[in-house]
Amino acid sequence: MQHSPALAALPSADGCWQPVALAPWLCAPDVPVGAGEPACIAVEHGRIAWVGPRAALPTAFAHLPRQRGEGRLATPGLVDCHTHLVYGGERSHEFALRLAGASYEEIARAGGGILATVSATRAASEDELLAQALPRLQQLLAEGVCAIEIKSGYGLDLAHERRQLRVARQLGAHCGVTVRTSFLGAHALPPEYAGRSQAYIDRVCNEMLPALAAEGLVDAVDAYCERIAFSLAETEQVFLAARHLGLPVKLHAEQLSNMEGAALAARHGALSCDHIKHLFTQGIAAMRAAGTVAVLLPGAFHTLRDTQRPPIAALRAAGVPMAVATDHNPGTSPCLSLLLMANMACTLFGLTVPEALAGITRHAARALGLQHTHGLLAAGRPADFVLWPVQHAAELPYWLGHKPSCGIVRQGRIAA
Ligand code: NIG
Ligand code: FE
Numbered sequence: 250m251q252h253s254p255a256l257a258a259l260p261s262a263d264g265c266w267q268p269v270a271l272a273p274w275l276c277a278p279d280v281p282v283g284a285g286e287p288a289c290i291a292v293e294h295g296r297i298a299w300v301g302p303r304a305a306l307p308t309a310f311a312h313l314p315r316q317r318g319e320g321r322l323a324t325p326g327l328v329d330c331h332t333h334l335v336y337g338g339e340r341s342h343e344f345a346l347r348l349a350g351a352s353y354e355e356i357a358r359a360g361g362g363i364l365a366t367v368s369a370t371r372a373a374s375e376d377e378l379l380a381q382a383l384p385r386l387q388q389l390l391a392e393g394v395c396a397i398e399i400k401s402g403y404g405l406d407l408a409h410e411r412r413q414l415r416v417a418r419q420l421g422a423h424c425g426v427t428v429r430t431s432f433l434g435a436h437a438l439p440p441e442y443a444g445r446s447q448a449y450i451d452r453v454c455n456e457m458l459p460a461l462a463a464e465g466l467v468d469a470v471d472a473y474c475e476r477i478a479f480s481l482a483e484t485e486q487v488f489l490a491a492r493h494l495g496l497p498v499k500l501h502a503e504q505l506s507n508m509e510g511a512a513l514a515a516r517h518g519a520l521s522c523d524h525i526k527h528l529f530t531q532g533i534a535a536m537r538a539a540g541t542v543a544v545l546l547p548g549a550f551h552t553l554r555d556t557q558r559p560p561i562a563a564l565r566a567a568g569v570p571m572a573v574a575t576d577h578n579p580g581t582s583p584c585l586s587l588l589l590m591a592n593m594a595c596t597l598f599g600l601t602v603p604e605a606l607a608g609i610t611r612h613a614a615r616a617l618g619l620q621h622t623h624g625l626l627a628a629g630r631p632a633d634f635v636l637w638p639v640q641h642a643a644e645l646p647y648w649l650g651h652k653p654s655c656g657i658v659r660q661g662r663i664a665a
Contacts, residue, residue, distance in 0.1 A: 253422050255423060255425055256424075256662045260662065262292045262316065262632050262662055263294065264314040265292075266323070266658075267316070268287035268288065268303055269288050269289060269318040270287075271288045271300070272324065272606070275611070276625060276626045277300075280301050281302060281305060283302045286304070287303045287320070288300070288301060288303055289306055290318075290626065290632075292316075295632055296632055297627065297628055297631075297632050299628050321639075322641075323635070324610060324626070324637065325626050325634055326659060327613075328394070328396045328397070328572075328610055329389055329397045329574050330397075330542075330572050330614075331400075331521075331523050331546060331574035331575070332577040332578070333402060333433075333577060333579075334386060334397070334399045334417070334420070334577055335378050335403075336366050336381075336382075336578070337369035337373035337403075338368075338579065339579050339583070340361075340365060346361075347553070353505075353581065354477055354505060358477065363437040363580065364439075367404070367409075370404060375416060378412065379420070383420065389577075390659075391652065391657075391665065392655075393635035394426070395426060395633035395635075395660075396427035396623045398429045398617055399420070400431040400471055401413040401414050401430070401436075402434065402436030402473075406457075407457045410461060411464070415466065417466075427622075431469045431470065431499060432461055432462075432466070433470075434457050434487075436473050437473065438478075446483065447483070450483045450487065454486055467496060468496075468618075469499055469520060471500065472484045472487045472500055473501040474500055474510035475501070475504055475506065475510075481509060484513060484514075488514070489517075498518070498520070499514070499521045499522070500513075501523055503528045503532065504549070505527070506527055507532075511532035511541075512532045512535040515532070515539035520542065520616055521572065521616035522541055522542075523574070523576075524546055524559075525559050526557045528559060528560055530563070534567065536569050537567045537569050541569070542570045542571070542572050542612055542613075542615050543564050543570070543571045544573070545559055545571055545594055545598055546575075547590055548577075549581040550593075550598075551597065552582055552583070558598055561599050562599075571607075572609070573594040573605060573609050574609075574613060588646065591605040591606065591645060594646075602642060602645075606645060610625070611625055631661065632658050633658065635657055635658075636655060637655050639653065
């Protein structure tokens with residue numbers, strides 16, 4: 250396994266981690282997790298070689314040196330599947346404006362919101378963007394995040410979108426963490442295209458996306474389908490351009506209103522539909538049929554003091570996988586704790602503990618197309634896991650703003 254210089258300096262995690270406790274719903278189905286039996290995780294060459302009850306450890310792994318599991322609860326590395334981590338500036342004055350009664354939509358229509366961050370992002374150099382994003386990423390990593398999605402969408406022209414995506418790639422290499430990039434050129438209409446939405450979308454599809462994809466900067470394509478952003482037809486044009494290049498799509502869908510974006514995204518085989526507070530029956534059925542993940546973003550719900558909740562009971566009944574993410578961004582979710590989001594997904598949206606934990610691991614990995622490598626403890630996967638100093642899995646979403654000091658194995662190295 251190739252390591253970033255930062256990770257290469259850390260001790261190898263090869264060895265047999267024991268004793269640890271396992272939660273069955275965070276292990277591959279073939280892992281024989283006994284009720285409360287001491288378990289172990291064997292790591293060889295930076296990968297999980299075996300996981301299961303200590304008593305059943307195959308002799309082939311008996312020679313591995315012992316690593317200290319200390320009886321801690323082992324989970325897969327956390328996955329934050331929706332972030333806007335790279336940007337310039339901050340928007341605390343909008344927080345104050347909303348407290349005084351202005352709505353997110355009103356602030357956006359008056360030229361604030363996303364466009365305020367576009368100005369600050371365009372004004373920052375690549376090094377400045379990296380320096381500002383790095384401590385944010387480090388906070389997420391310290392809480393056990395091992396894979397993260399980072400979107401563009403605050404550049405809104407070729408040069409500045411490229412800069413954001415390059416910084417996202419640099420963050421992954423620098424910190425030794427799996428980064429999936431999403432090109433979000435269709436996030437807002439840049440001021441130089443005011444009144445010319447179609448011309449901007451043409452540029453996104455015909456110039457920006459092909460160029461950035463050719464540079465290897467784009468893992469997926471996202472859009473914001475909303476009355477303050479782009480129409481259903483414009484969103485479909487972006488999806489068609491993505492699919493032409495063989496790139497998967499995802500969508501900021503039904504955040505402020507029901508635009509029927511989720512059904513469109515699902516028809517294009519979307520990895521995920523995110524926000525989905527105003528999602529109704531037809532969209533749920535389409536997502537289920539396509540295997541699209543519903544990404545819940547309680548940080549934005551909380552920050553905007555929203556009252557419209559995503560249709561959790563209907564999603565659950567339909568069997569649509571639900572992920573939970575920070576949506577870290579300077580406007581609607583200045584949040585750097587995925588565990589806090591798991592807490593809010595339970596308290597604000599009504600998820601159960603297993604649902605919330607699957608939401609920040611298994612289903613989040615699927616929302617990034619990483620379901621075969623991340624989000625589950627299973628043999629053959631990269632050794633990305635977290636050892637928590639807790640007795641019960643419910644403690645992870647239970648604490649409010651407390652960051653437990655966990656042991657972290659990332660990309661086969663002992664990161665904490
Ligand atoms: O996911 N809704 C659109 N995008 C972001 C907010 C971006 C911003 O306000 O800067 C979101 O909530
Ligand atoms: Fe977002």
